[in-house]
Amino acid sequence: MKFLTWREKHVKEKTFVIFVSLIVGILGGLAALLLKTLIHLISSALTSHLSITGGNWLFFIYPAVGVLITALFVRYVVRDNISHGVTRVLHAISQNKSRLKRHNTYTSLVASSITIGFGGSVGAEGPIVYTGAAIGSTLGSWLRMSPRVLMILVGCGAAAGIAGIFKAPIAGMLFTLEVLMIDLTTVSVMPLLISSITAATIAYIFTGYDVEFFFVQSEPFMTARIPFAILLGVFTGLVSLYFTRVMNLMENTFRKINNPWWRLGAGTVLLSTLIFLLPPLYGEGYGSIVALLSGNISSIVDGSIFYSDRDNVWFILLFIGMIIMAKAFATSATTGAGGIGGTFAPSLYVGCMAGFFFAYLLNELFGLDLSVKNFALMGMAGVMSAVMHAPLMGIFLTAELTGGYELFLPLLIVSTLSYGTIKLFEPYSIYAMRLAQRGELLTHHKDKAVLTLLKVDNVIETDFMPVDPNMNLKEMVGVISRSNRNLYPVLDKEGRLQGVVLLDEIRNIMFRPDLYRRMYVDKFMSIPPGRVVIGQSMEQVMKTFDDTGAWNLPVVEPDGTYVGFVSKSKIFNSYRRVLRHYSED
Numbered sequence: 001m002k003f004l005t006w007r008e009k010h011v012k013e014k015t016f017v018i019f020v021s022l023i024v025g026i027l028g029g030l031a032a033l034l035l036k037t038l039i040h041l042i043s044s045a046l047t048s049h050l051s052i053t054g055g056n057w058l059f060f061i062y063p064a065v066g067v068l069i070t071a072l073f074v075r076y077v078v079r080d081n082i083s084h085g086v087t088r089v090l091h092a093i094s095q096n097k098s099r100l101k102r103h104n105t106y107t108s109l110v111a112s113s114i115t116i117g118f119g120g121s122v123g124a125e126g127p128i129v130y131t132g133a134a135i136g137s138t139l140g141s142w143l144r145m146s147p148r149v150l151m152i153l154v155g156c157g158a159a160a161g162i163a164g165i166f167k168a169p170i171a172g173m174l175f176t177l178e179v180l181m182i183d184l185t186t187v188s189v190m191p192l193l194i195s196s197i198t199a200a201t202i203a204y205i206f207t208g209y210d211v212e213f214f215f216v217q218s219e220p221f222m223t224a225r226i227p228f229a230i231l232l233g234v235f236t237g238l239v240s241l242y243f244t245r246v247m248n249l250m251e252n253t254f255r256k257i258n259n260p261w262w263r264l265g266a267g268t269v270l271l272s273t274l275i276f277l278l279p280p281l282y283g284e285g286y287g288s289i290v291a292l293l294s295g296n297i298s299s300i301v302d303g304s305i306f307y308s309d310r311d312n313v314w315f316i317l318l319f320i321g322m323i324i325m326a327k328a329f330a331t332s333a334t335t336g337a338g339g340i341g342g343t344f345a346p347s348l349y350v351g352c353m354a355g356f357f358f359a360y361l362l363n364e365l366f367g368l369d370l371s372v373k374n375f376a377l378m379g380m381a382g383v384m385s386a387v388m389h390a391p392l393m394g395i396f397l398t399a400e401l402t403g404g405y406e407l408f409l410p411l412l413i414v415s416t417l418s419y420g421t422i423k424l425f426e427p428y429s430i431y432a433m434r435l436a437q438r439g440e441l442l443t444h445h446k447d448k449a450v451l452t453l454l455k456v457d458n459v460i461e462t463d464f465m466p467v468d469p470n471m472n473l474k475e476m477v478g479v480i481s482r483s484n485r486n487l488y489p490v491l492d493k494e495g496r497l498q499g500v501v502l503l504d505e506i507r508n509i510m511f512r513p514d515l516y517r518r519m520y521v522d523k524f525m526s527i528p529p530g531r532v533v534i535g536q537s538m539e540q541v542m543k544t545f546d547d548t549g550a551w552n553l554p555v556v557e558p559d560g561t562y563v564g565f566v567s568k569s570k571i572f573n574s575y576r577r578v579l580r581h582y583s584e585d
Contacts, residue, residue, distance in 0.1 A: 013149065014187065016143075017145075017149055017152065017153075017187075017191050018190055018191060018194060020139060020140065020143065020145075020153060020191075021152075021153065021156045021190075021191035021192070021194045021195045022194055022195070022198055023139065024132070024135055024136045024139060024153060024156045024157050024160055024195050025156065025160045025163075025194060025195035025196070025197070025198025025199045025202075026198055026199075026202060027132075027135045027139075027157075027160075028128075028131075028132035028135055028136075028156075028157050028159075028160025028161050028163075028164055028195065028199045029160055029163070029164035029198060029199030029200070029201070029202030029203060030164075030202060031105075031109060031128065031131050031132060031135065031161065031164070032128050032132070032160070032161055032163075032164030032165040032199060032202075032203065033164060033202060033203060033206055033207070034109065035109050035112065035113055035124050035127065035128055035131070035165065036124065036165060036207075038109075038113035038117065039112075039113050039116045039117045039124060039283070039284070040117075041117070042113065042114070042116075042117025042118065043116070043117045043118075043119075043283055046058075046062055046117070046118065046119075047062075047282070050303060051303065052302040052303050052307070053302075053307050054303075054304075054305065054307055055276065055303070055304060055305035055307075056276075056279070056303055057276070059119065059272065059275045059276040059279060059282065059303075060272045060273075060275075060276050061272070062118045062119045062282075063118055063119035063120055063121075063268065063271045063272050063275055063282075063334070064268035064269075064271070064272050065118055066114055066115050066116075066117065066118020066119060066120055066339065067115060067118070067120060067264065067267065067268050067271070067334065067337045067338055067339040068264065068268070068338075069114050069118070070111045070114050070115045070120075070338060070339050070340055071260070071264055071337070071338030071339070073110065073111055073114070074107075074111060074338065074340070075260070075338075078103060078107045078111070080101065080103065080107075082104065082107050082108050082111060082130070082340060083335055083340055084126070084335075084431075085108055085126040085127050085129055085130030085131075085342060086126050086129050086130070086179065086180075086342060086344075086431045087431045087432075088100075088130060089129060089130060089133045089154065089158060089180060090180060090431060090432060092133070092137070092154065093151055093154060093180065097147040097150065098137055098140075098147060098150040098151040098153075098154045099137055099141060099150065100130075100133060100134040100137040100138070100154070101134070102134070102138050104130055104131065104133075104134035105131060105134045105135050105138055106131070108127035108128075108130045108131050108134075108340060109127060109128070109131050111127070111339075111340035112124055112126075112127035112128075112340045112341050112342075114340075115334065115339035115340050115341050116283050116284060116341055117283070119275055119282045119283050120271070120283070120334040120339040120341055121271060121274070121275065121281045121282070121283070121285070121327065121330035121331050121333075121334050121346065122284075122331055122334045122335060122339060122340075122341020122342060122343070122345070122346065123284055123341055123342045123343065123344040123345025123346055123348075124165060124284065124341065124342070124345065125161070125162060125165060125166075125342050125344030125345055126341060126342015126343065126344055127340060127341060127342060128161035128162070128164070128165050129158045129161045129162065129175075129342070129344075131157075131161060132156075132157035132158050132159070132160045132161030132162075132164075132199075133154045133155075133157040133158045133161070134157065135157045135160075136150075136153035136154045136155070136156050136157030136158075136160075136195075137150060137153065137154050137157070139153065140153040140154075152187065152188045152191050152192070153191070154180075155176040155180055155188065155191075155192055156176075156191050156192055156194075156195035157195070158172075158175065158176050158180055159172035159173050159175060159176045159192050159195050159196045159199070160172065160195040160196060160198065160199035161199070162175045162196075162397075163195075163196040163197070163199040163200040163203075164199035164200065164202060164203050165203075166212055166397065166400065166401055167200050167203045167204060167207075167211065167212060167400065167401075168200065168212075168396070168397050168400035168401060169193075169196040169197045169199070169200040169400075170196070170396045170400060171393050171396045171397035171400055172195075172196035172199065172200070173192045173193060173196045174390065174392045174393035174396055174397075175388075175390065175393050175397075176192055177192075177392075178388070178389070178390035178391075178392060178393050179388055179389070179390050179393065179429065179431060179432075211400070211401060211402055211403045212286075212401045212402070213286070213289055213290055213293055213401050213402045214290060214293065214294060214402075215293045215294075215373070215377060215402035215403060215404050216294075217373075217374065217404060217406050217407065219371040219373070219374060220406070221371075221374055221406070221407055221409070221410050225370065225410070226410070226413065228359075228362070228370060228375075229378065229410040229413045229414055230413060230417060231358075232355060232358050232359075232375060232378055232379065232382060232414050233382055233413060233414040233415070233416065233417025233418045233420075233421070234417055234418070234421050235354065235358055235382075236351060236354055236355065236358075236379050236382030236383045236386060236414060236418040236421075237382065237386050237417065237418040237419070237420070237421025237422045238421060239324065239350060239351075239354045239383055240347070240350075240382070240383050240386030240387045240418060240421075240422050241386070241421070241422050241425050241426065242325075242328070243327070243328045243346075243347065243350055243383070243387060244387060244422070244426060244430050246328035246329065246332065247328050247331065247332050247343065247430060248430075248433075250328070250329060250332030250333065250336060251332055251335070251336060253336075254266070254267065254332070254336030254337075255336075260338065263336060263337060263338065264337050264338050265337075266333075266336075266337070267333045267334065267336045267337020267338070267339075268333075268337050270329065270330075270333040271330055271333040271334055271337065274326050274329060274330045274333070275330065276305075277304070277305070278304065278319070278322060278323050278326055279302070279303040279304045280300060280323055281323065281326060281327060281330045284345045284349070285327075285345070285346075285349040286345070286349075288300055288323075288349070288352075288353075289348070289349060289352045289376075289380075292352055292353075292356050292372070292373070292376050293352070293373055293376060293377065293402065294373075295373060297316060297372075298310040298311060298316065300316065300319060300320065300323075301316070301319055306319065313364060314364070316360075317357065317360055317361060317364070320353050320356060320357050320360070321357055323353050324350055324353045324354055324357060327346055327349060327350050327353075328346070328350075331343060331346045343387065343430055344388075347383050347384050347387040347388065348380050348383070348384055348401075350383050351379040351380040351381065351382055351383030351384055352376045352377075352379055352380045353376075353379070354379045354382070354383060355375040355376040355377065355378050355379015355380065355382065356372050356375060356376040356379065358375055358379065359371065359372045359374075359375035359376070360372050374407060374410070377398060377402055377404050377407060377411075378398075378407065378410050378411060378414045379414070380394075380398045380401075381394045381395055381397075381398040381411045381414055381415045381418075382394070382414040382415055382417075382418035383418065384397060384398065384415075385414075385415035385416075385418050385419045386418040386419050386421065386422040387422075387429065387430050388429050388430070388431070389419065389422075389423070389428065389429035389432070390429070391415040391416055391418075391419040394411075394415045394418075394419075395408075395411045395412060395415045398411060399411065459566050459567075459570050460555050460563060460564040460565070460566055461564055461565050461566065461567065461570065462563070462564040462565075463485070464483075464485050464487060464488060464489055464564065464565055465479050465482065465483045465485065465488060466488065466489045466490070466491045466562065467479055467488050467489070467490055467491075467501060467521055468490070468491070468492075468521065469490050469492065469498055469499075469520070469521050469522035469525065470520060470521070470522065471520065471521045472516060472517055472518075472519060472520050472521075473506075473509065473510065473515055473516045473517075473518075473519040473520070473524075474516035474517065476488075476501065476506070476510070476521055477510050477516070480503065480510070486502065486503035486504065487500060487501075487502060487503070487552055487565065488500065488501040488503075489554060489562050489565070490521055490522075490525045491562050494561070495561050495562055496556075496559070496560040496561055496562065497528075497531070497554055497556050497560060497561075497562040498522075498525070499522075499525035499526055499527050499528065500525060500526060500527075500528050500554065501521060501524065501525050501526075502526065505524065505526065506524050509524070528550070528553065528554050529548035529549070529550045529553075530544045530545075530547065530548040530550060530553050531544075531553060531554055531555075531556055532544060532553050532554070532555045532556070532566055533555075533556060533557070533558055534555065534556070534557050534558065534563060535558070541553075541566065545568050550568075551567060551568045551569065552565050552566070552567045552568070553565065553566055
């Protein structure tokens with residue numbers, strides 16, 4: 001393209017990245033606006049006529065229909081797995097040079113708006129992160145940007161999505177740094193800021209300057225409440241652990257159901273039943289958050305079969321406790337059945353409920369006067385920080401969503417303690433844990449990050465001449481004369497590795513003709529100190545090198561079939577090359 005040629009000659013890359021990040025911010029902000037609008041239109045059309053004074057049997061129907069439409073759309077139109085958006089963005093950054101498929105720029109947006117609008121108990125933030133990241137990746141690929149710049153643009157798209165949907169530019173950037181684990185460098189900081197601010201500006205222009213959740217701090221936070229904030233931090237950390245464990249358990253359970261229609265049936269039955277019994281589980285649940293933060297507590301049971309108990313303090317407490325316990329099941333049932341959505345909004349929702357429940361219970365039991373609104377807000381930050389393993393984002397997102405900056409100190413206390421509590425049990429966030437288990441997670445730790453970017457397949461050397469265990473010494477000497485290596489794999493007839501012959505170990509006999517017919521390879525071969533199996537991560541490979549002290553290790557398939565050798569020196573050369581590229585500012 002003429003434009004790209006002209007750009008390479010006249011515009012420096014750093015300057016051009018700033019310009020592209022602005023475009024990504026605009027597109028990401030518009031995508032977030034479109035997603036919120038679609039969800040609101042669908043949800044309003046379906047629920048505006050429902051009764052608030054009793055149960056609504058349509059809650060059995062709407063979520064199932066939404067998940068069914070989504071599942072059909074994904075199966076027959078998209079024909080690709082678009083669930084777990086944030087995890088897939090992490091995988092693309094770590095394993096696919098930050099490249100996402102072009103259809104991801106719109107398919108998650110369409111699918112999640114149907115799922116959530118019809119009542120799926122998930123959030124729109126995961127899909128908008130996926131959409132924004134795909135916009136950044138697609139635009140960067142079209143402009144032929146390097147993988148390093150492409151990673152920054154993916155982060156810009158994700159930041160724009162969060163900033164646009166929440167009107168929270170600081171949280172958008174912090175999400176990219178803490179959750180997607182993109183390093184804050186002189187190259188990345190400006191593009192991330194520009195994309196976040198641009199997307200938030202788009203949201204302000206079209207939807208006004210009101211915060212997402214209306215909150216008025218009617219009771220100031222006093223230092224005497226700090227011990228209760230500390231207790232809330234531990235409590236929300238444990239609630240986050242419960243949420244994370246249940247999500248993983250349910251996801252594994254649904255994965256074991258091989259028939260997609262059986263999965264659909266099981267998930268929708270569970271989801272619809274929970275929503276009928278506990279209507280606040282319908283959709284994102286932001287209406288319930290607004291109700292609690294505004295002090296309209298009894299409205300939490302509107303539209304349920306328990307409406308007549310709305311003035312019973314202890315029943316309200318029990319009802320909210322059931323919501324906290326059931327939200328993880330409802331969210332996992334939505335995604336397990338085939339719906340598209342994220343765990344971002346559910347963690348905010350559970351946090352608000354948990355903080356409110358904590359303060360409400362202590363007030364009733366001990367006659368305290370804790371502000372349930374303040375503690376609901378603090379609970380949002382606590383669960384968000386722990387589930388996402390992103391304490392800074394949890395703090396700033398909560399403050400930006402509600403305007404509750406006066407509670408900054410207790411937000412810091414609760415978020416830090418909640419994050420510290422879950423870290424004792426779960427070293428990785430709900431998004432990153434599966435990638436980490438497979439050794440496919442890119443982290444802020446430079447050594448581990450570079451090893452993640454390296455692939456065993458790319459450093460295997462195959463120019464070693466194999467020998468048969470039944471060869472005699474004369475034939476072995478003939479092979480040595482034709483080779484420029486001092487290492488020879490010994491293979492059986494099926495190509496499986498039996499051992500190795502080291503030139504240094506047979507040098508003392510290879511010039512003795514009297515032994516040529518009497519010595520055989522299986523007599524002087526040795527067993528390698530370790531093996532590398534195809535599929536292992538580079539971190540595991542380097543651990544094998546460290547444990548054995550070897551400089552060359554054979555590479556085999558899981559069944560023992562010989563593939564080649566990998567040398568420590570070649571890994572070091574590749575490591576230096578990738579590190580230089582990855583760290584370039």
